[in-house]
Amino acid sequence: MRARLRLLGAVAAVVLLLGGCASGDDARAADATASAEPVPVQATQDVDLLETVRSRGILNCGVYGAAVAFSETQPDGSTTGFDADYCRALAIAMLGDAGAVDFVPLTSAERFTALQTGVIDVLVRNTTWTQSRDGDLAFDFAPVTFYDGQQLMGRASDGFSAASTVADIAGATVCATAGTTTEKNIADAADAAGVEIKVATFEDLDIITDSFINGVCDLMTTDGSGLVGRKAKQEGDQEWVIFPAAPFSKEPLAPAYLPNQSTFGDIVNWTIYATIIFDDKGITSANVEDLLGSGELDAEAVRLLGGEGELQTKMGLEPDAFYQVVRQVGNYDEIYTRNLAPVGLQRAGTPNARWTEGGLIYAPPAR
Numbered sequence: 001m002r003a004r005l006r007l008l009g010a011v012a013a014v015v016l017l018l019g020g021c022a023s024g025d026d027a028r029a030a031d032a033t034a035s036a037e038p039v040p041v042q043a044t045q046d047v048d049l050l051e052t053v054r055s056r057g058i059l060n061c062g063v064y065g066a067a068v069a070f071s072e073t074q075p076d077g078s079t080t081g082f083d084a085d086y087c088r089a090l091a092i093a094m095l096g097d098a099g100a101v102d103f104v105p106l107t108s109a110e111r112f113t114a115l116q117t118g119v120i121d122v123l124v125r126n127t128t129w130t131q132s133r134d135g136d137l138a139f140d141f142a143p144v145t146f147y148d149g150q151q152l153m154g155r156a157s158d159g160f161s162a163a164s165t166v167a168d169i170a171g172a173t174v175c176a177t178a179g180t181t182t183e184k185n186i187a188d189a190a191d192a193a194g195v196e197i198k199v200a201t202f203e204d205l206d207i208i209t210d211s212f213i214n215g216v217c218d219l220m221t222t223d224g225s226g227l228v229g230r231k232a233k234q235e236g237d238q239e240w241v242i243f244p245a246a247p248f249s250k251e252p253l254a255p256a257y258l259p260n261q262s263t264f265g266d267i268v269n270w271t272i273y274a275t276i277i278f279d280d281k282g283i284t285s286a287n288v289e290d291l292l293g294s295g296e297l298d299a300e301a302v303r304l305l306g307g308e309g310e311l312q313t314k315m316g317l318e319p320d321a322f323y324q325v326v327r328q329v330g331n332y333d334e335i336y337t338r339n340l341a342p343v344g345l346q347r348a349g350t351p352n353a354r355w356t357e358g359g360l361i362y363a364p365p366a367r
Helices: 002-019 025-035 049-056 082-095 108-116 131-135 181-193 205-213 224-234 262-281 288-292 299-304 321-328 332-339
Strands: 059-063 071-073 101-105 146-148 150-155 173-177 198-202 219-223 240-243 251-253
Touching: 049 082, 049 262, 059 082, 059 108, 071 082, 071 101, 082 101, 082 262, 082 321, 082 332, 146 224, 150 181, 150 224, 173 181, 173 205, 181 198, 181 219, 198 205, 205 219, 205 224, 219 224, 224 240, 262 299, 262 321, 262 332, 288 321
Parallel strands: 059 101, 173 198, 173 219
Antiparallel strands: 146 251, 150 219, 150 240
């Protein structure tokens, strides 16, 4: 909440500045500028982000807050979901406490400014890793936690089916999130298919969903996982269909953090890798304590869990940091299955399967 208030203060300052010098066409230009991705930030190592987080005792983690199964703010103020659990995993690794997280809900337009201005320490919010964000905006990205791809959702009563393609949406109005890869991808896909469409953009996926339900748009588009989540929660008496079968974009979703923060970045990266390695080895929150003294663990697992040869202390962590992560929130499969499987997002046969099962979820060796 404190971080959210700081963000609102920063946004208010920008609005006041723009409001003081813009009117008419200028004001509309200012609105467009405010919703665009921000200019790069030149982060340095003058501020040790890990030490800042530890001094504060709280990790400020940017999430969406309305992404079904990924990060949802509940009526009691708690935050649940796949991304939220990775925020908790990072808090455990850095601070030893899954509860030491301030979840900061952010819109697409707010997320990068919040990261650049230090309102949040890390962004774990269904954000696609792209060249421009990596190079132009100069963010660093953690390992991909979910491989996604953009699709469309329409009503069966409008003639759409799971076999429909982008070529079938000629003349349609498609709702998309403003200022994101989603908006650009659907325009490119329609161009490639040789059809003309109208793209209506909104800041928030809730507004997009409501607009779709009420017929303002013929279709809505976002990452496939987002469509599956919305369909599971809000379909109601309308029969919704998701298509095309093969997504028309690559959307590798990964946490992001500021550059030149090597220690902080290493911890983010290896916390994620640890959950993946534990999944590979069948080490879970339920069996990790029994396995520790069993003599059945290989040398890599022993190191990751804080035993002989551990490398966590060389990263500034407690030796058992990753043991605590798996004990408190689980391995990759547990986090995935707990949050994503209930809405129909299965791992089998997708890029999110283990690398040994044809997927892309893979970690370098912990040695």
